[in-house]
Amino acid sequence: KAGVTQTPRYLIKTRGQQVTLSCSPISGHRSVSWYQQTPGQGLQFLFEYFSETQRNKGNFPGRFSGRQFSNSRSEMNVSTLELGDSALYLCASSFFRGGTDEQFFGPGTRLTVL
Amino acid sequence: AQSVTQLGSHVSVSEGALVLLRCNYSSSVPPYLFWYVQYPNQGLQLLLKYTTGATLVKGINGFEAEFKKSETSFHLTKPSAHMSDAAEYFCAVSPQGGSEKLVFGKGMKLTVNP
Numbered sequence: 001k002a003g004v005t006q007t008p009r010y011l012i013k014t015r016g017q018q019v020t021l022s023c024s025p026i027s028g029h030r031s032v033s034w035y036q037q038t039p040g041q042g043l044q045f046l047f048e049y050f051s052e053t054q055r056n057k058g059n060f061p062g063r064f065s066g067r068q069f070s071n072s073r074s075e076m077n078v079s080t081l082e083l084g085d086s087a088l089y090l091c092a093s094s095f096f097r098g099g100t101d102e103q104f105f106g107p108g109t110r111l112t113v114l
Numbered sequence: 115a116q117s118v119t120q121l122g123s124h125v126s127v128s129e130g131a132l133v134l135l136r137c138n139y140s141s142s143v144p145p146y147l148f149w150y151v152q153y154p155n156q157g158l159q160l161l162l163k164y165t166t167g168a169t170l171v172k173g174i175n176g177f178e179a180e181f182k183k184s185e186t187s188f189h190l191t192k193p194s195a196h197m198s199d200a201a202e203y204f205c206a207v208s209p210q211g212g213s214e215k216l217v218f219g220k221g222m223k224l225t226v227n228p
């Protein structure tokens with residue numbers, strides 16, 4: 001069974017640009033969560049999608065948005081990039097939500113903002 | 115709000131020595147607790163989790179953790195460290211009833227010396 005895949009793995013952008021990151025969950029998984037990992041702030045929850053609906057949202061500005069498609073694939077978008085947005089963005093999927101299901105993490109997309 | 119404290123950021127042990135990584139949480143209700151491991155340039159992998167029931171939880175790679183409600187702790191241990199255990203370890207907590215929105219500790223980098 002293929003794991004969670006994230007594309008691209010590495011990305012370099014400049015301030016003010018926007019970026020879209022993609023996440024393909026494990027086949028059959030319907031819940032997708034996104035996290036930002038930085039050396040200073042550690043791992044922080046961005047948002048979670050289930051059945052194409054955002055169910056949870058972390059404390060991030062509106063520049064961060066996401067969506068989920070009918071096949072459970074998810075994208076997150078960051079507009080008007082700032083230097084502080086440089087981070088590893090991790091996607092995680094699980095079969096259910098509201099339970100004890102394990103979240104399976106992808107390898108992440110490393111975003112560098114110059 | 116729930117939070118997780120992992121004191122220190124780095125621990126170094128000798129191969130064969132005991133590994134002890136500390137985790138304390140704050141929560142008004144018994145949470146779900148998790149330990150994840152992250153190897154360089156990879157996503158997170160679940161080591162073990164506590165939801166309900168037995169307070170001593172065994173995970174993969176010989177790790178185990180004990181949930182102590184009175185101490186609000188969930189320390190991770192392994193009797194004998196192996197070189198392959200060198201990685202970063204994260205303790206995480208989630209609200210009762212779901213694992214989609216994890217609150218992570220700052221992480222602990224484990225170095226294993228030969």
